[in-house]
Amino acid sequence: MTTKQELSGKWKSIAGAVKKKYGAITDNDLRRAEGDLNQLAGLIQQKTGQSREQIEAFFDECCASNDSLAGQAQQLASGATESLREGYSQATEQARRGxxxxxxxxxxxxxxxxxxxxxxxxxxxxxxxxxxxxQRERDLAWHQRWGR
Known part of the structure; x- marks a missing residue:
């Protein structure tokens, strides 16, 4: 089961996944249970009849998919950083040759x-x-230009 610290940064995505999978859970239910997986699991169990183990497995899946998304984002960011470094090196070399x-x-x-x-x-x-x-000529009023 996910710890409270792990949950703090993942609550919004868990809440979204819960709403998607369990249509019986309302926004008010989520607000009442915010940050408390035990309470949320109890609500889901009460409204859907699923077992506690099934609900906890679902929560773990949600957290695991968030971790893999974060890993993908980190890989993309590091790839972009490397591309920037390469481009900077090429531009520097070209400027030196010029x-x-x-x-x-x-x-x-x-x-x-x-x-x-x-x-x-x-x-x-x-x-x-x-x-x-x-520009100065355009800034003059018409009577100032007329007198010239």
């Missing part, structure tokens, strides 16, 4: 690299400036 390639290219062609960086920076700066100016 960095090394960039350093090599810049050391072979320093003037071209500097010119390209300067040109790209100039283009980005102009685009950001235009964007900020356009």
């Amino acid at each position: 960095y090394e390639s960039t350093v090599k290219t810049m050391s072979r062609h320093p003037l071209e690299s500097t010119g390209a960086a300067l040109g790209l920076g100039l283009i980005v700066g102009v685009l950001v400036g235009l964007s900020i100016g356009a």
Whole structure:
């Protein structure tokens, strides 16, 4: 039979399984017996006529299936963690190779690299400036724009 400590985390799933298997057990019955398997077993026995052993075996099945579900969830979580680690390692390696390639290219062609960086920076700066100016223009009231 399941101990009270084991039951505390499994009550909701046991209650759901009881409602599914024993339609005669109501929500009020479950609320009255909450956390007390002996009382719940007595209610089931009274309403269904099943033996105490059958009811206790059913409770044990419920708890065992919960344990196997928890084990499956844990396996899935550990598999996901491993996949994340693998992906992180691959991304790190790819970034390292990209960095090394960039350093090599810049050391072979320093003037071209500097010119390209300067040109790209100039283009980005102009685009950001235009964007900020356009936003400020939109923020002006119509009479402020009219007076310009």
